[in-house]
Amino acid sequence: MRYRKLAAILFSLFLLSQTLSLSNNAYGDGLTEERLPPASFGNRQAALYIKINPPILTQDTVGDTYLQLKLYDANTGQTVPHVSYFISAWHDGELVLRNLFHAHSGDLMLKIVPKDIPVNKVVVYGDELPQLPGAWTAFNDRIDVHAPVLLESGLYHFEIKIFGIDYDKNIFAESDIKTFNSWLSVGDISHQQITYGGKTYDTSVVSYYDRISDFKFDQAKKLISFSMPFNWDAERIEDQQIFVHQEVRVPKTFKEFTTTAYDGKVNGIPTVGRQLILDPYSDENMSILHFLINKDDILNMAKTVKPGMTTMNFEVAPASAVSKNSFEIKLDSGATAKISYDSHLGAGNSIPLQISFFDPSGQLLKFVSYGFRIEDGAGKVLIENVGDNPQRPGIMSTEGIDIQDFTFPTAGNYKITLVIYEHGLDQSRKYTGIGNTSFTIGKSGQAATDYQIPSWIKNNAK
Structure with a gap:
């Protein structure tokens, strides 16, 4: 009876409030899986891994949809056992899931059967945990759930509250409950055909935020444009962790469009730095252009948006012929x-250095955490950036390609x-590794030879 009363109190609490003052605020980035920063559980620091599948919603992925959660010790990596997860999920601001689950192993797998039903009609196939009435569990911690989750592409907000860990009867006091927040995206593919010079090219846009609309191609400008729904309310943006990722995939056989540099715009504002990154490596047949627009970018754009604007608009076209210097x-x-980098740029210019990471087989390494240092010929440190x-040092490059702007003072x-x-x-x-090289900056760059690895890199790489 004590457990039933406690469960009732906790459910009442969470039905009235979406967040607690003790929540562990994590920074979601619109990926399909995420490792959230740790929270304190007594003398332990435990982090949460969350993943949704599929990464892109198509007819072929129907039936293979799931949500995975795992609480683990941030120091040892060991999974924390007997975790009670209270999961709430929203899509487009609408509640689509709110249920309590228990994983004896700590690794919870919800097999989602997408159903267009009200959230109060969600069906869970499992057993009720006697120690915590209302908490669903199942053999091997795999639970089937019929819910209006993953019916549509777009951004999903997951709020996970940890009610207890270590053993079934361990139910936290209200003040000890920890909350993790994650914003994960399910992508949508828009297949399009571009006609240029009498030839047709199969092109696509992958949106990791919402559905694509109004796709156009301007032959005269060789310009691709498209839109997606977006709520520009500044207060809403401030209150959420938002990241917009769009991929434009164009076949390399479209020679008139394929180049080494592109000009992009989002809502008429030119992209700068890592807001538009070309990936020519991941697919030998396609050039992939990534629009990577973070929360700060969006807030700045929101200041210029006209009242009534309900879309985010993208444009991309080949830049003027750019000669590139490169070295490895x-x-x-x-x-x-x-x-x-652009060989026309030299000393005194702000030079965008594009850094791409590869494994020994030549495949692009993704989700790379890295640091860098630049010194002049006399060994003076000009910039040192480890995040x-x-x-936990490191700059995160999700696509394995990053851009760092730097102004070299002299040739x-x-x-x-x-x-x-x-x-x-x-x-x-x-x-994990270290390496370096020297190069020359003048009116046009020039690759050079190796230098000795400095001690700061050796110390940080340990």
Whole structure:
């Protein structure tokens, strides 16, 4: 009876409130899986891994949809057992799931059967945990759920409250409940055909935020444009962790469009730096252009949006002919970094350095956490960047391609050193390594030779 009363109190609490003051605020990024920063559980720090599938919603993926949760010790990586998860989920601001589940192993797998039904009609196939009435469990911690989840593409907000850990009867007091928040996306593919010079090319746009509409191609400008629904309310944007990722895939056989540099716009504002990144490596037949628009970008755009605007509008076209200088850095792990930049830029210019990471087989490494340092010919450090987190160094490059802007003060020799801390969503350290090279900046860049690895890289790579 005590457990039933406690469960009733907790359910009342969460039905009245979406968040607690003690919530662990995580920063979602619109990916399909995420490792959220740890929270304190007594003398332990435990982090949450969350994943939704499929990454892209198509007819072929129907029937293979699931939500996975795993609470694990942030220091040892061991899964925390007997976890009670209270899961709430929203799509387009509408509640689509709110249920309590228990995983004896700590690794919960919800097999989602998407159903267009009200959230209060959600059907769960499992057993009720005697120690926590209302909590669903099942053999092997795999539970079938019929719910209005993953019916449509777009951004999903998941709020996960941890009610208890370690053993079934361990139910937290209200003040000890921890909350994790994650914003994950299910992509949508819009297949299009482009006609140019009497030839037709199969092109596509992959949206990781919402459905694509109004796709157009301007032959005269060789310009692709499209839109997607977007709510520009500034208060809404401030209150959410928002990241917009769009992929434009164009066949390399479309020679008139294929180049090494592109001009993009979002709502008429030119893209800068990493807001538009070309990936010519992942697919030998396609050039993939990534629009990567973060929350700060969106807030700045919102200041210029006219009242009544309900879309986010994208444009991309080949830039004027750009000659690229490039050089490689061999890391001691076998990985390689390729650095390229506009050869027309030199000393005194802000030069976007595009850094791409590859494994020994030449495949693009993704979700790379890295650091870099640039020194002049006399060994003076001009910039050192290992990210903003002193507890865990690294700049995150989700696509394995990143752009760093830097102004070289004078023409001459410079040295750049790179370190990979980890890569992949599983935080692999297989290709953790260090490497460096020197190069020359003048009126046009020039690759040069290796330098000795400095001590700061060795210390940070340990």
